Amino acid sequence: MVKENEVSEKLEWRINFPDRKSKVLVPESGILDKTWAGLKGLLGRFTSMVLKFLENAWNLGVAEPKKVIHGVKVGLTLFLVSLFYYMKPLYDGLGGNAMWAIMTVVVVFESNVGATLYKCFNRVIGTFLAGSLALGVQWIACKSGESFEPIVIGVSVFFLASAATFSRFIPSVKTHFDYGTMIFILTFSLVSVSGYREDEVFQLGHQRLSTIAIGTSLCIIITIIVYPIWSGTELHLLIFRNLGKLADSLEGCVTEYFEEGKTVPESEKDGSKRILQGYKCVLNSKGTEESMAKLAIWEPGHDRFNFRHPWKQYLKVGAAMRNCAYCVEALNSSVNSKNQAPEHLKKHLRDACMALSSCSSYVLKELALTVENTTKSSKIDFLVGEMNFSVQELQDALKSVPNSVTEPTVLSTLEAPINEANREPKTTIPLIMEFLPLATLVSLLIEIAARIEEIANAVDHLAGLAKFKLAMDEKANQKKPIEEPTSNAQDDEM
Amino acid sequence: MVKENEVSEKLEWRINFPDRKSKVLVPESGILDKTWAGLKGLLGRFTSMVLKFLENAWNLGVAEPKKVIHGVKVGLTLFLVSLFYYMKPLYDGLGGNAMWAIMTVVVVFESNVGATLYKCFNRVIGTFLAGSLALGVQWIACKSGESFEPIVIGVSVFFLASAATFSRFIPSVKTHFDYGTMIFILTFSLVSVSGYREDEVFQLGHQRLSTIAIGTSLCIIITIIVYPIWSGTELHLLIFRNLGKLADSLEGCVTEYFEEGKTVPESEKDGSKRILQGYKCVLNSKGTEESMAKLAIWEPGHDRFNFRHPWKQYLKVGAAMRNCAYCVEALNSSVNSKNQAPEHLKKHLRDACMALSSCSSYVLKELALTVENTTKSSKIDFLVGEMNFSVQELQDALKSVPNSVTEPTVLSTLEAPINEANREPKTTIPLIMEFLPLATLVSLLIEIAARIEEIANAVDHLAGLAKFKLAMDEKANQKKPIEEPTSNAQDDEM
Numbered sequence: 001m002v003k004e005n006e007v008s009e010k011l012e013w014r015i016n017f018p019d020r021k022s023k024v025l026v027p028e029s030g031i032l033d034k035t036w037a038g039l040k041g042l043l044g045r046f047t048s049m050v051l052k053f054l055e056n057a058w059n060l061g062v063a064e065p066k067k068v069i070h071g072v073k074v075g076l077t078l079f080l081v082s083l084f085y086y087m088k089p090l091y092d093g094l095g096g097n098a099m100w101a102i103m104t105v106v107v108v109f110e111s112n113v114g115a116t117l118y119k120c121f122n123r124v125i126g127t128f129l130a131g132s133l134a135l136g137v138q139w140i141a142c143k144s145g146e147s148f149e150p151i152v153i154g155v156s157v158f159f160l161a162s163a164a165t166f167s168r169f170i171p172s173v174k175t176h177f178d179y180g181t182m183i184f185i186l187t188f189s190l191v192s193v194s195g196y197r198e199d200e201v202f203q204l205g206h207q208r209l210s211t212i213a214i215g216t217s218l219c220i221i222i223t224i225i226v227y228p229i230w231s232g233t234e235l236h237l238l239i240f241r242n243l244g245k246l247a248d249s250l251e252g253c254v255t256e257y258f259e260e261g262k263t264v265p266e267s268e269k270d271g272s273k274r275i276l277q278g279y280k281c282v283l284n285s286k287g288t289e290e291s292m293a294k295l296a297i298w299e300p301g302h303d304r305f306n307f308r309h310p311w312k313q314y315l316k317v318g319a320a321m322r323n324c325a326y327c328v329e330a331l332n333s334s335v336n337s338k339n340q341a342p343e344h345l346k347k348h349l350r351d352a353c354m355a356l357s358s359c360s361s362y363v364l365k366e367l368a369l370t371v372e373n374t375t376k377s378s379k380i381d382f383l384v385g386e387m388n389f390s391v392q393e394l395q396d397a398l399k400s401v402p403n404s405v406t407e408p409t410v411l412s413t414l415e416a417p418i419n420e421a422n423r424e425p426k427t428t429i430p431l432i433m434e435f436l437p438l439a440t441l442v443s444l445l446i447e448i449a450a451r452i453e454e455i456a457n458a459v460d461h462l463a464g465l466a467k468f469k470l471a472m473d474e475k476a477n478q479k480k481p482i483e484e485p486t487s488n489a490q491d492d493e494m
Numbered sequence: 495m496v497k498e499n500e501v502s503e504k505l506e507w508r509i510n511f512p513d514r515k516s517k518v519l520v521p522e523s524g525i526l527d528k529t530w531a532g533l534k535g536l537l538g539r540f541t542s543m544v545l546k547f548l549e550n551a552w553n554l555g556v557a558e559p560k561k562v563i564h565g566v567k568v569g570l571t572l573f574l575v576s577l578f579y580y581m582k583p584l585y586d587g588l589g590g591n592a593m594w595a596i597m598t599v600v601v602v603f604e605s606n607v608g609a610t611l612y613k614c615f616n617r618v619i620g621t622f623l624a625g626s627l628a629l630g631v632q633w634i635a636c637k638s639g640e641s642f643e644p645i646v647i648g649v650s651v652f653f654l655a656s657a658a659t660f661s662r663f664i665p666s667v668k669t670h671f672d673y674g675t676m677i678f679i680l681t682f683s684l685v686s687v688s689g690y691r692e693d694e695v696f697q698l699g700h701q702r703l704s705t706i707a708i709g710t711s712l713c714i715i716i717t718i719i720v721y722p723i724w725s726g727t728e729l730h731l732l733i734f735r736n737l738g739k740l741a742d743s744l745e746g747c748v749t750e751y752f753e754e755g756k757t758v759p760e761s762e763k764d765g766s767k768r769i770l771q772g773y774k775c776v777l778n779s780k781g782t783e784e785s786m787a788k789l790a791i792w793e794p795g796h797d798r799f800n801f802r803h804p805w806k807q808y809l810k811v812g813a814a815m816r817n818c819a820y821c822v823e824a825l826n827s828s829v830n831s832k833n834q835a836p837e838h839l840k841k842h843l844r845d846a847c848m849a850l851s852s853c854s855s856y857v858l859k860e861l862a863l864t865v866e867n868t869t870k871s872s873k874i875d876f877l878v879g880e881m882n883f884s885v886q887e888l889q890d891a892l893k894s895v896p897n898s899v900t901e902p903t904v905l906s907t908l909e910a911p912i913n914e915a916n917r918e919p920k921t922t923i924p925l926i927m928e929f930l931p932l933a934t935l936v937s938l939l940i941e942i943a944a945r946i947e948e949i950a951n952a953v954d955h956l957a958g959l960a961k962f963k964l965a966m967d968e969k970a971n972q973k974k975p976i977e978e979p980t981s982n983a984q985d986d987e988m
Contacts, residue, residue: 057664067663074679075656079648082687086644099684106655106680111663150580157576158569161600166565169558169605170551185568186600190593193576283820287781326777330824333941398930436892439933447827 069227070111077105077222081215097207104215109223113302114231114295116223120216121298122180127212130187131205133160137192153192161185175294232296232305238285239314240371242321243455245278247364250328250448252276254357257335257441258350276332282325289318304374310465317371317458324451331444334437341438349438352397356390356445360452363387367459375471376463384456391449394442563721564605571599571716575709591701598709603717607796608725608789610717614710615792616674621706624681625699627654631686647686655679669788726790726799732779733808734865736815737949739772741858744822744942746770748851751829751935752844770826776819783812798868804959811865811952818945825938828931835932843932846891850884850939854946857881861953869965870957878950885943888936 061068084098108119141152164185167173173181191205252275296311363383370377462468555562578592602613635646658679661667667675685699746769790805857877864871956962 053664053666056666057661060664061660064663068660070663071656071658071660074659075652075654078655078679078683079652082648082651082683085687086648099688102683102687103680106676106683154573154576154580158573160569161572162565162569164565165568166555166562167551169561169564170547170554172547172550182600185572186597189572189576189596189600193579193596194593284780286778326820326823327827329820330938330941333821334937337941435929436933436937439930440937443828443930443934444824447824447831 066227066229067111070229073222073226074105074109076226077109077218078102080218080222081105084214097204097211100208100211101215101218104212105219108216109219112229112231112234112295113223114292114297114299116219117298118176118295119179120220122177123183123212124209124216126177126180126183127187127209130184131191131209134188134191135202135205141192157189157192160188164188228302230296230299230302230305231292232299232309232311233303235289235292235296235311235314236305236371238289238292239317239321240368242282242285242318243364243368243371245275245281246321246325246328247361247368248275249278250331250364251357251361252278253328253332253335254353254441254445258346258354279325279328279332282321283329285318286322289315305466310462313458313462313465317455317462320451320455320458324448324455327444327448327451331441331448334440334444337437341436342434345435345438348400349394349397349442352390352394353442353445356387356394356449359383359387359390360445360449363452363456367456370459370463370468373471374466374468376468377471380456380460384453387449387452391446394446398442560721560723561605564723567716567720568599568603570720571603571712572596574712574716575599578708591698591705594702594705595709595712598706599713602710603713606723606725606728606789607717608786608791608793610713611792612670612789613673614714616671617677617706618703618710620671620674620677621681621703624678625685625703628682628685629696629699635686651683651686654682658682722796724790724793724796724799725786726793726803726805727797729783729786729790729805729808730799730865732783732786733811733815734862736776736779736812737858737862737865739769739775740815740819740822741855741862742769743772744825744858745851745855746772747822747826747829748847748935748939752840752848773819773822773826776815777823779812780816783809799960804956807952807956807959811949811956814945814949814952818942818949821938821942821945825935825942828934828938831931835930836928839929839932842894843888843891843936846884846888847936847939850881850888850943853877853881853884854939854943857946857950861950864953864957864962867965868960868962870962871965874950874954878947881943881946885940888940892936 081098081101084101104123108116108123110116110119137153137156141149141156144152164181168178168181187208194204252272256272256276293311293315296309299305299307301307301309363380366377366380366383370380575592575595578595598617602610602617604610604613631647631650635643635650638646658675662672662675681702688698746766750766750770787805787809790803793799793801795801795803857874860871860874860877864874
């Protein structure tokens, strides 16, 4: 019995405290094992981090191949510039200064043509101005005697650098010459300070300018010839895609509200949710639009755009869209609120609301087409008119609400006598409370229609400034019906 | 008579055609005059442009002296760095490479501490990594024979530059290492390519690293010691100021709607309009918030903030605020719409709406104080509860609308029998139509209250993460009343 007890105790001990046993054992087997395990863990985590990073990079590359292409373009340009080092005749001409060409390429080559041109222009002008000024200061410093030379130069560097740095905050400088001002400070300091020691300032300046010229011209050639990415085109794409997204999101939102009962297949749920959230792209694209418009003005004529394409007007279209998107956001939240209107009220206004939302969304889609094809639409005035007519119809439908609403409410009280105690409130009081979310939806829809008209005005102004032509299919249609030409002539005037 | 005629003709001619005469005379007096006039005009326009620019600069400097101070700081740092050139012992140590220190200062010195530290860190790490890698590649190239050397280097520059340029688009790299990656490409290309010609690559690398070290440490010291501008503090200021602006704008908007008749003195009109538009600051500050939060994480502990202050949570507070501002925007437009509710309806809901808006605005102001003082508020739960109670009261007020509304409408029809023809519509139909703008206002106010609660949650989460202490005055109050400690204890748990 004793033995059996012992055995069972041992078994129990083994069974109950295996953790403690192993815990005690590990330190005995040495710190090395522990360190090894820790290292293996670290290595594993590091490897998984690297793998995750590579996976992200791969996904990004697959999703946006133009970013990969940009990388290859930079690599190619640097390879070409480094040829100046490898080829003896070129090296002898420029010497160690060829490094300025490499620096120029790395610093100046941006992912779109506008940014590259902006930086190239700023770099060349900044270097040239600062170089000339520095030589002037150098000359004055030389004349003022050896002991005063460092003082003159030091003081001029201090004042010019301070003033130029401050000027980078002035809006007009910040928008168009921020980079140039930085290069100005850099070049002025380098040339005036190094001139104190070196006598070959002129040669240095000449070599620097020529290497910068080589670097910038290579960048400009490669960025324009090899798969160019124009920020003007990107802005153009962004604006008309956002117009489309706003249209889909507005229509989807109202449809979802009125067709709540409808079951959406699981496979489409994600897609429809994405469509509903489209307005968020409009809300968040202010910064992108502004930076693209800033860079687009540096680009020469490309695609269907001239050199002086009215890019600033795109910003106004964007602002009008955002103004509209604020309301769509409020609409979306009122649609998703728990406090839902009763069915009979919804049914009463359903058709008018759906008609208005589809008209509004149709106007937005037509505006998207106008921008996309850079052609004037002959239909837009008619569509805006139809939208305003839908607003009128919705208001008419509202006017008939009180009469039609009271009846079903009374009926429902008769049909369901359970709420006997609350009968009085049920027949009169909930009227306004129940109507509240629907009233919000209606007045937001009306406000959205007004804001869409503002977008239409902005796009119309854009079409005027950029001299959009009449759409081709409209021109073809002109010949068929007899009345159309007059209406088109009106559109031309607008 | 003939003579008289001649004289009169001459007179007529002189009187009628003085323009033609002078036009003919000008070319005779020479092109020089014209050019001079043109030049004078150009010069005048140029002078006025320059004066305008200087005026702008002066106004900016007066409005934001910290920008002037930043300019002076950069000038001072450059002056200090240029001492390396002027002082013989320092120059002998570093030679012409002292120019890298100047370049580092110009490129790295940013207007706030976070950005400067971010760039310094990135520059040092990028240079070091790229330099080491370039030396490795150099070694391999040397081993592969003279004819293969340029190929190995060229190919490695091409691939590494391409890959690094592409990696700048990957979000995690873009946020924290964008500048470092650029410096990596620059240094790798410079060192590996120039290594092909120069044998003193090691010395070059060593000198470059030490000059960069001198430049970055000077920048860091000056930026932190002389009137530092912390982007964390700026973000902090932005968030609590925006909270205050949102509160004022919400309250002002509702007050303006219900006290429309009140005449505002001309002197206060501009101010009150500015207050009403305060929500626009919230709508437009997304980009600023994000860039500041990105830079703030590089800053050491300062003011009341530790090194690992939860800056990211500020972004969530900002997002919640923007979410609320969308609704305030819609509210503002519904308040300004032409379609106004009738007086008796407004009067009925006036008190409840004003109470809710002032409660909501009070919650926002308390949240602003919480963030401003980095102290937990013991009142906030109570205030949010009061706001929700106001929502309930507004809903109750709504419930009693139908009864009270019908009476004044009937009364007004009796009092004003001019609209005899429209009597029937006046008593029943306009009920809903007239109520529409007010209904929108009410439901937006209710939605805004819900969104303010989200802001309160975000701020509460921030207070938890940043371990905000209980406010001092609250602690003092704890001793006075007997019940208070328990309520404060609850707040501590939240």
